[in-house]
Amino acid sequence: MSIEARSPPPQFVFRLKRALGGRSGWSGVALQIVFVIALVWMGYEIVANARANLEAQRITSGFGFLNNTAGFDVSQSLIPYSGSDTYTRVFLVGLLNTFLVSIIGIFFATVIGFAVGLGRLSPNWLLSRVAGAYVELVRNLPVLFQILFWYLAVLAALPGPRQSIALFNSFFLSNRGLVIPRAIPEPGWEPFLVAVVVAVAAALALRAYARRQLFEKGRAITIWPYVIGLLIGLPFVSGLIFGAPVAFEVPQLKGFNFAGGTRVIPEFVALTVGLSTYTAAFIGEVVRAGIQSVHKGQMEAGASLGLSRGATLRLIVVPQAMRVILPPLTNQYLNLTKNSSLAVAIGYPDLVSVFAGTTLSQTGQAIEIIAITMGVYLLLSLVTSAIMSFYSWRLSRSLAQ
Amino acid sequence: MKRVSLLFTLAAAAAFSAQAASAETLKTVKDRGLLSCGVSQGLPGFSSPDDKGNWTGLDVDVCRAIAAAIFDDPSKIKFVPLSAKDRFTALQSGEIDVLSRNTTWTLSRDTSLGANFTGVTYYDGQGFLVKKSLKVNSALELNSASVCVQTGTTTEQNLADYFKGNNMKYEVIAFAGADETVKAYESGRCDVFTSDVSQLYAERLKLANPADHVVLPEVISKEPLGPMVRHGDDQWFDIVKWVLFAMVDAEEMGVTQKNVDEMAKSDKPDLKRAFGTDGNLGEQLGLTKDWFYRIIKAVGNYGEAYDRNVGSGSKLQIARGLNQLWNKGGIQYAPPIR
Numbered sequence: 001m002s003i004e005a006r007s008p009p010p011q012f013v014f015r016l017k018r019a020l021g022g023r024s025g026w027s028g029v030a031l032q033i034v035f036v037i038a039l040v041w042m043g044y045e046i047v048a049n050a051r052a053n054l055e056a057q058r059i060t061s062g063f064g065f066l067n068n069t070a071g072f073d074v075s076q077s078l079i080p081y082s083g084s085d086t087y088t089r090v091f092l093v094g095l096l097n098t099f100l101v102s103i104i105g106i107f108f109a110t111v112i113g114f115a116v117g118l119g120r121l122s123p124n125w126l127l128s129r130v131a132g133a134y135v136e137l138v139r140n141l142p143v144l145f146q147i148l149f150w151y152l153a154v155l156a157a158l159p160g161p162r163q164s165i166a167l168f169n170s171f172f173l174s175n176r177g178l179v180i181p182r183a184i185p186e187p188g189w190e191p192f193l194v195a196v197v198v199a200v201a202a203a204l205a206l207r208a209y210a211r212r213q214l215f216e217k218g219r220a221i222t223i224w225p226y227v228i229g230l231l232i233g234l235p236f237v238s239g240l241i242f243g244a245p246v247a248f249e250v251p252q253l254k255g256f257n258f259a260g261g262t263r264v265i266p267e268f269v270a271l272t273v274g275l276s277t278y279t280a281a282f283i284g285e286v287v288r289a290g291i292q293s294v295h296k297g298q299m300e301a302g303a304s305l306g307l308s309r310g311a312t313l314r315l316i317v318v319p320q321a322m323r324v325i326l327p328p329l330t331n332q333y334l335n336l337t338k339n340s341s342l343a344v345a346i347g348y349p350d351l352v353s354v355f356a357g358t359t360l361s362q363t364g365q366a367i368e369i370i371a372i373t374m375g376v377y378l379l380l381s382l383v384t385s386a387i388m389s390f391y392s393w394r395l396s397r398s399l400a401q
Numbered sequence: 402m403k404r405v406s407l408l409f410t411l412a413a414a415a416a417f418s419a420q421a422a423s424a425e426t427l428k429t430v431k432d433r434g435l436l437s438c439g440v441s442q443g444l445p446g447f448s449s450p451d452d453k454g455n456w457t458g459l460d461v462d463v464c465r466a467i468a469a470a471i472f473d474d475p476s477k478i479k480f481v482p483l484s485a486k487d488r489f490t491a492l493q494s495g496e497i498d499v500l501s502r503n504t505t506w507t508l509s510r511d512t513s514l515g516a517n518f519t520g521v522t523y524y525d526g527q528g529f530l531v532k533k534s535l536k537v538n539s540a541l542e543l544n545s546a547s548v549c550v551q552t553g554t555t556t557e558q559n560l561a562d563y564f565k566g567n568n569m570k571y572e573v574i575a576f577a578g579a580d581e582t583v584k585a586y587e588s589g590r591c592d593v594f595t596s597d598v599s600q601l602y603a604e605r606l607k608l609a610n611p612a613d614h615v616v617l618p619e620v621i622s623k624e625p626l627g628p629m630v631r632h633g634d635d636q637w638f639d640i641v642k643w644v645l646f647a648m649v650d651a652e653e654m655g656v657t658q659k660n661v662d663e664m665a666k667s668d669k670p671d672l673k674r675a676f677g678t679d680g681n682l683g684e685q686l687g688l689t690k691d692w693f694y695r696i697i698k699a700v701g702n703y704g705e706a707y708d709r710n711v712g713s714g715s716k717l718q719i720a721r722g723l724n725q726l727w728n729k730g731g732i733q734y735a736p737p738i739r
Contacts, residue, residue: 057632059493059515071558073573083561152588160589175589176547176572256535256546256592257572266590267574344552347576347585353552357486357577361553364514366490 050367065363066091072358074349076265087359094351095376101271101350102337102380108276109336110329113283118313120288131284138281144342147274151346154270161257170250172258177265179258181248188238192245195238202234203227267348271340279336283329290325291317322395330388334381341377351376426498426630426637427687430471435479438464439497442482442578445603446711446719447503447523456480459710460501462700463522463628466644467499469699470692484578485553489514492629499641500629503597505555510629519642521627523711524723524732526620527559528598530605533615535592540619544569547591549582551575556596559622583607597624602717636687643686647693649735650675651702653726658701665694675738682738693738703733 021028054061066088073083078096081089119131138146155175159165164174172179206223213219239245251261294317302312343350344357356373360366430436440448440460448458465475481497492500493515503525504510506518529540529548537543540563550557552575564571574591576582583604586594594601598620605611630641651657654671656664665676673679677690684690700706707724708714725731 054515057493057515058512059632060513072561072575073557073571075572075574083558083565152584155585155588155590255544259545344577345581347549347574347581349575353575353577358552358557358575361486361489362509362558364489364493364510366493 054367060363060365061368063368065359065365065368068363070359071362074354075347076268076349087355087363090359091351091355091372094349094354097343097349097354098337098340098351098380101268101275101340101343101348105272105275105279105336105340106333108272109279109283109332112276112280113332114287116280116284117287117291120284121291135281135284138278139285143274143278143339144345146278147271147342147346150274151267151270154266154273158266161253164253170248172251172253175266176257177263178269179251179261179263181250182260182262183246184249186244186247188243188245191238191242192235195234196231199230199234202230206230265348267343267346270346271343271348271350275336275339278339279332282332282335286325286328286332287321289328290321290323293324294320319395323392326388326392326395330385333384333388337380337384338377426634427471427640430498434472435477436464436468436471436499437479437481437497438467439481439483439488439491439500439502440464441502442484442580444503444579444600445606446599446715446717447603448480448501450480457710459522459706460503460628462706462710463501463645463648464499466648466696466700467641469695470640470644470647470688473689473695475699485551486577489516492516492631495631498630498637503600503626504629505597505624506627507555515632516629517632517638518627518629519638520645521625521733522645523599523626525597525599525624525626527556527595527622527624528601528620529617530586530594530596530601530614531592531617533613537617540617540621541567541569543571543593545571546593547572547574548593548595549574549576549586549591550595551579551582552577554596555622555624560595563621579604597626599626599711599717599719602711602719606716640686640688643738644696645703646735647675647696647738648700648703648706649726649733650738651693651697652704653728653735656697656702658697658705661694661697671738 017025017029021030021032024031051061067086069084070087070090071083074081074090074093076097077093078100079089079093081093116131116134119127120135122128122131158173158175161172161174161176164172164179166172170181203226206226210221210223213221235245249260251258253259291313298316298320299309299312302316303309307315340350341352344353347353351373356369360369363369438461440456440458443449444458446458448456448460450456461480464478464480468478469475471477481491483491483497483500483502488500488502488504489510491497500516501522503523504518505525506521510516511518529543531537531543543564548560548571550560550573557573557575560571560573572591574585576585579596579600582596583594585591587608594604596604598616601616605614605616608614628641628645630638654664654675656672656675664672665678667673667676670679674682675693677683677693681690683692686692689695701709704721704726707721711717711719712721721729721731723731724733727734
């Protein structure tokens with residue numbers, strides 16, 4: 001008896017059945033459709049139920065409140081804002097304040113965190129013990145207490161505005177904050193900016209040229225004198241030709257507070273310092289884990305090439321450790337952003353404080369406001385992780401893994 | 402599969418269950434056996450716990466009067482301390498039955514929050530507290546000052562209006578809780594602390610040197626403070642309203658906690674109506690015939706509650722002022738019990 005070669009059964013339908021329904025096939029598909037319909041219906045019922053209850057109690061709902069006048073002021077705002085602006089503007093002010101704290105906090109947390117992580121792995125006994133003590137202390141105390149500590153300790157130590165600590169009679173430090181002279185743009189401002197941009201572009205081009213010369217022809221060019229010359233020289237020349245770019249408005253003590261100048265409020269400093277030091281402890285441990293994940297042979301290979309410990313770390317070990325460091329690092333960045341909502345405890349006007357706090361109690365529309373606030377934090381977190389994913393993709397490309 | 406379907410049924414039940422029918426707050430309170438009363442987190446004179454956890458204050462006494470009227474026991478209350486930020490959400494969601502938390506009666510709160518004000522416990526106004534060392538005699542000298550305020554209150558908005566109206570600049574620092582606000586004021590972060598005048602007197606007591614601080618003479622707003630209940634339950638609204646009116650009417654009729662027993666036997670027609678000897682006004686409210694007796698026996702009349710908590714018999718020593726009876730120079734006026 002011969003076995004004939006038969007054409008295989010039609011694959012497409014079989015594959016489709018498997019893809020949609022799993023091993024149960026078509027009955028699995030039917031179950032899923034039923035489940036999705038039920039889920040959508042439940043979602044609709046929840047929303048309709050909430051809306052019916054709100055109407056029964058005559059609680060206003062909808063997003064019309066965003067156009068009402070806010071009627072209150074805030075102590076720090078990156079955009080012009082006054083009490084006669086709408087709640088939408090309040091939302092933007094809070095959002096920008098949260099951004100500011102998050103971005104500056106992330107920057108300092110990363111710098112301090114890497115320093116702490118590398119310090120803990122240092123062969124210097126004192127340095128590694130100090131870094132270890134820092135991590136253990138800061139990690140184990142609740143972040144709210146740390147923020148309150150910085151705020152109360154910072155405030156308690158500083159004098160009142162009439163007895164402020166003055167530097168060059170232009171910088172004043174008091175418990176109202178750090179007042180610095182404000183830069184007012186003069187006619188020479190735009191040429192100055194152009195000169196800075198041109199200088200930076202030229203410096204980058206010079207660096208790319210030097211790298212190409214190194215890799216193709218083996219010629220090593222020291223570029224840093226030229227870079228410094230460009231970055232300082234070009235803007236300086238533009239200042240000479242077009243006039244000074246900025247005039248400084250020096251703050252004066254008038255009555256209760258300083259008039260003129262820009263002020264960095266102590267709430268902002270306390271929040272940023274508290275969050276940065278707290279997150280830095282965690283980032284330090286993440287960095288340490290990443291570096292320890294790289295094989296010890298890499299350090300030895302670097303030493304055998306004659307590289308110093310610092311150069312080995314910078315050029316060989318840390319780039320390989322970044323693959324392990326990046327996912328937990330993203331977590332820490334997201335934690336920092338969300339922890340910034342503790343600003344309400346020290347009176348810093350971030351998004352939660354002005355929008356989900358003051359606006360909520362003034363309008364009473366809890367559901368809409370909390371939904372918007374949660375949406376914003378979700379968006380911030382997704383954007384941060386997208387950026388970090390992009391960075392890790394670029395890293396994996398360059399390491400050819 | 403079984404676990405999934407059980408989870409599913411529970412979730413569906415939760416989604417479909419409507420809120421407990423809002424017209425039955427009295428029944429809910431009676432079934433629970435306790436009145437759930439929203440109060441502040443500690444404001445001397447209005448609602449504050451002592452070191453043993455017993456709550457006292459004018460707002461607390463109003464709640465005790467309601468509990469006495471329903472249960473004949475002024476201690477059958479669950480006090481829920483609330484910050485200015487979440488007091489309204491607690492009322493809207495049903496966590497508390499009545500909010501007695503020095504809350505100002507405004508139009509937007511009466512409408513958009515889904516709640517009703519039942520009366521005025523205390524006629525107040527907004528003022529400023531400054532350190533005597535600043536040598537400031539009037540609020541109009543406060544240009545470019547730093548002001549500490551509690552967030553989410555009418556205080557913030559009145560402050561903005563006042564400074565804008567007088568063309569003065571200021572820096573506002575808003576905190577979530579009253580304690581942090583006062584601490585920041587005390588540490589010198591701000592020059593001025595602003596709040597209702599009664600709160601200024603109360604918080605001044607908590608400072609290290611109360612005599613170093615002075616309340617400025619300007620009263621920049623009207624702040625009628627009163628209890629709040631939810632929309633949609635007229636019977637409960639009437640009960641809370643008339644408990645407060647009963648306390649005021651009792652002072653007007655001369656009924657005190659001490660003489661309530663003999664006054665209950667009086668022959669005067671208005672007293673007979675109030676005490677239920679004549680007619681059934683208490684039952685019309687949904688309470689018992691002796692509702693008035695229960696209230697005055699438990700907390701006394703309005704004047705006694707005032708003196709005990711914020712007036713001459715307390716540490717705050719605030720004069721009756723506007724809160725005196727209408728026929729004695731103030732504006733406390735309750736409709737007649739008949």
